[in-house]
Amino acid sequence: xxxxxxxxxxxxxxxxxxxxxxxxxxxxxxxxxxxxxxxxxxxxxxxxxxxxxxxxxxxxx
Numbered sequence: 054x055x056x057x058x059x060x061x062x063x064x065x066x067x068x069x070x071x072x073x074x075x076x077x078x079x080x081x082x083x084x085x086x087x088x089x090x091x092x093x094x095x096x097x098x099x100x101x102x103x104x105x106x107x108x109x110x111x112x113x114x
Contacts, residue, residue: 057101058101059102060110067080068082089102
């Protein structure tokens with residue numbers, strides 16, 4: 054299971070860190086993922102969910 058949100062599909066992105074002298078170094082932007090217990094078809098399973106989707110799922114309840 055990769056580190057990707059199971060709801061929206063958000064994963065890591067690549068970019069650069071830029072120093073004061075404008076030297077570019079590679080870095081990764083990772084989503085804020087949490088392992089959450091979800092009930093799906095009567096079964097409980099653990100999935101990775103980003104905090105934005107967790108916040109949206111709380112509003113639905």
